[in-house]
Amino acid sequence: MDHKLAEEMIELAIEQLKYAYTPYSGFKVGAALLTKRGKLYTGCNIENAAYSPTNCAERTAFFKAVSEGEREFSAICIVGGKDGVLTEYTAPCGVCRQVMMEFCDPDSFQIILGTGKEQYEIFTLKELLPRGFGPGNLS
Numbered sequence: 001m002d003h004k005l006a007e008e009m010i011e012l013a014i015e016q017l018k019y020a021y022t023p024y025s026g027f028k029v030g031a032a033l034l035t036k037r038g039k040l041y042t043g044c045n046i047e048n049a050a051y052s053p054t055n056c057a058e059r060t061a062f063f064k065a066v067s068e069g070e071r072e073f074s075a076i077c078i079v080g081g082k083d084g085v086l087t088e089y090t091a092p093c094g095v096c097r098q099v100m101m102e103f104c105d106p107d108s109f110q111i112i113l114g115t116g117k118e119q120y121e122i123f124t125l126k127e128l129l130p131r132g133f134g135p136g137n138l139s
């Protein structure tokens with residue numbers, strides 16, 4: 001992953017924090033998802049009074065993209081923090097890792113965790129979801 005692109009994705013993910021709907025946790029998350037063709041889709045977390053219908057920022061980005069015909073992805077950037085203040089990396093929850101497993105190659109899909117444009121680390125999906133269960137298991 002080129003540093004300039006990582007910076008662009010972090011900037012875009014941070015911009016999404018303002019849209020996060022978090023009346024219950026106050027924990028705001030933003031995501032920027034890159035398709036293999038180079039298009040970026042954004043997402044924020046959207047909470048719900050019944051709690052469990054809450055959608056994470058990563059899944060919002062994936063579902064927006066897939067609902068518009070995208071199926072191939074190369075990277076996602078995730079930022080988050082209480083009241084939108086970025087102090088630590090926000091790693092994707094297990095459900096989001098599983099959604100990534102559906103559409104992404106675990107060896108090459110890059111997950112960028114950042115707290116700012118100059119502070120980030122990149123992991124593959126395989127590193128965050130070792131021995132994941134995916135479409136290949138059913139074929």
Ligand code: THU
Pocket residue numbers: 022025027028029044045046047054055056057058078090091092093096
């Ligand atoms: N959340 C995300 O959006 N992404 C993550 O990777 C972790 C958790 C959201 C869900 C909920 O709105 C809030 O953060 C607290 O769990």
